[in-house]
Amino acid sequence: MTLRLFNTLTGQFDPLEPADGIALRMYACGPTVYDYGHIGNFRTFLQIDVLRRFLLLSGMQIRHVMNITDVDDKIIRNSIEAGIPIGEYTAGYVKAFFEDMEALGIERPEQIVRATEHIPQMVKLVEKLAASGAAYRTDDGSWYFRLKAFPEYGKLSKKDLSGMEDGARVDVDEYEKDSARDFALWKAPKPGETSWDTAIGRGRPGWHIECSTMAMEYLGESLDLHAGGEDLMFPHHENEIAQSETATQKTFARHWMHVRFLLVDGRKMSKSEGNFYTPRDLLLKGYKASAIRLALIAVPYRRQFNFTFDSLTDATNAIDRLRTFHSRLSSGRFATGENSAMQEAAKKAQEDFMAALNDDLNTADALAPVFDLVRAGNTAIDQGQFFTGDRDAILQVLEDFDAVFDVIKDRDAEVTKRALKWATETGRMAEVAVELVAAQTLTDEAIEALVVERSAAKKARDFARADRIRNELQEKGVVIEDSKDSVRWKRK
RNA sequence: GGGCCGGUGGCGAAGUGGCUAACGCGCGGGUCUGCAAAACCUGUAUUCGCGGGUUCAAUUCCCGCCCGGCCCUCCA
Known part of the structure; x- marks a missing residue:
């Protein structure tokens, strides 16, 4: 049985399988390290973590690459304000990001790559595009991608941009772009800005070229899966497709996964709304890391999740139930033997759990059989109809559950x-x-x-x-x- | 204006053209306990936003409406 995962590109539930039959090559857009990550960021990373953990549990090999965007407008602006080099500015937030990942139980991808360490490769890609006429340089020294060079533009986000006339609703800005929708591949430096001296001139990479370059550098020209938050679908991922496919004439990624945004108290989270939270904020308020993890995971990734403090309390209590049961199994004394009804219950829970996740990672549905098993187990123990064989069978199910959800194992105190x-x-x-x-x-x-x-x-x-x-x-x-x-x- | 998603019990949420509408949380009653906690039993939606249609049969399909949210610009 293989995972059928919704594919933004085809609009269907496609089986997710490695093209080479060996290891799934997946790329996920990581953080831009200009500040601490917030729970919205982490919902995306957490849902991708569920995907990778489930694939591993299913026996698939994966090569998962995540980037860290450590140069962009905000980083440059903030580092100039702080009066320090961008590397120094981002270092603290990179460290914080890894700490938060660990706190929330997000596994490290096989490879984590940084934009600033791949400038030469990015330059090469721009040169390749320029050679085919798909990229052009403007007078200020910036490079742009010529949208006209890629007629399929919009195929991911299902946008038909052909009717959009330049200058109508879109600014034709200060740079002399050929067309308003053309996007930057390489940005010429403004005074005082961090820049690199390269064959295509002084400057720094545009955001989109980073991901294209690093994804292809580590995973080849055609990926099995590309994942990220829903907001990245347009224009970021659309631009990645345009650049990459124009350069290689191959499908950039066969499968695209997008994680839905969360709301906080029914509104979009933002600093100005006063409903902006980082995992650290929640930990200091006394919520457990495991509860944050479960709350952000339990609502399936394609559904909007409304974050509330109640959702954290609910998750805390649900985890308590699981942990209490787990410790009851581990510490209790049972007679040798097994109860056939328990054996069957464990088998069924295991199957239903896997089936739910195979169905487009339906995490909500996957929880049900586990809790059913908890009740059945508790009842059997109360009635003295529970034996060592049953304990072992159920512990195995809980272990598999935790291989994906990772909330029973208690690391909360140290976090x-x-x-x-x-x-x-x-x-x-x-x-x-x-x-x-x-x-x-x-x-x-x-x-x-x-x-x-x-x-x-x-x-x-x-x-x-x-x-x-x-x-x-x-x-x-x-x-x-x-x-x-x-x-x-x-x-x- | 264009594109899109959702509206299921007190809350979160799964799901299906016809089987008792999962599961979690909360709340009420009970069992157990010195008392609690935990656990178990039990009660908590005769009903799935509203109106119409298709059908032998719709919460599930179609149409309209209302409500909430997202994207079309930086954003996970």
Whole structure:
């Protein structure tokens, strides 16, 4: 069974398979590192992460390349304002981006490439286009792509630009472009701007040429899949297609995946709306990294996701249910043997889980069988109809689930700890939720000691004292769960 | 103006031309527990934005309308 993934280019659900029959060659547009990434950025990266993890789980090999755009207008502007070179300016945000990826459990692509390290290759591509007449130089030293050279322009975004007359609704700007829609391949430097001295003149690359160049450099002239946020479809991806296909006369990417934007409280997220959040903001408010991940993943990638704090709370609680069940399986004692009904339930959950993801990565649908299995398992355990063989079968399903969703394995405490460290270093402690600070005052060892103390009090039937300890822990965000053979605790 | 997506219970959300409309969260009742928590049982949409049409049968297909959102410029 193979994944049928919606293909923007064909408008259909096409099977996603490597053309060479070996490894899927995929390219994903990465971040422009002029600031911290926000949850909108990360929804896209997270959904692409779901794709790559699912492909790997399905046994496919992949070669996944992601770029980092470390030179662009905003970067140049901000670095000039800060009075530092662009490399120095972007370094901090590149580092932050990797930290955020790790915090959210986004796997590293096989290859991460940076625009500023591929200038010569970009220049070569511009030269190739120029040689065929598809690129031209203007008086200021910039280079443009001649849209007329690529009649198929608009095939991805399904735009018919032929009726669009130059000068009607589009500015014919200060550069002497032949046609208003022609886009920049290479930009001549303005005074004080970072630039490279190259065979096509001094300047810096346009955004679109970066991706074309790096994608083809590492994956060849024809890719299996190209992915990115929906906004990139036009003009960015359309321009990539125009440049690449004009240069190679080959299909640039057979399959295009676009992740839908998210809203925040029903509105487009923006700084001016005051509804702009980074993962760091949410961590400092006390939300767990796993909850952010699940919330951003649980609504399928082609559907608009409305982010709210309720959605994070819901995700937190859902994860708690999964983790509680998981630890009940791992720590519980069961008799040897198996229950055939449980075995079947595990098998069915596994199949349904895979089938849902094979259906255009339907993450919402994929969660259902897992939760069904949780209930069936809990019920069987409660009734004493649960055995070691069942535990093993179910743990395997949960492992596969987590290979894609990655929320049961609990790294939340360390991620939060790092966020707090960052807040300290950058003077943002005032933004940190008070409960979060309170929770940090207790080490795991201190909690263990209190739990032991409480158990002793309970055994002595000193319930007042036991409850006092439980309340104290509760105030610091630690919840206690008594079970037959043990006491579990967790940080809320 | 042009292109496009969505409107399913208190919230999020899956889904299908006819099977009891998944799953998660929340809330009510119960079981268990010293009390909790967890877990389980149970109740929470006779109904899928509104109006019309096609059909033996529509939430699912078609048309119109209303509402929300996105793109057409930098943006994940």
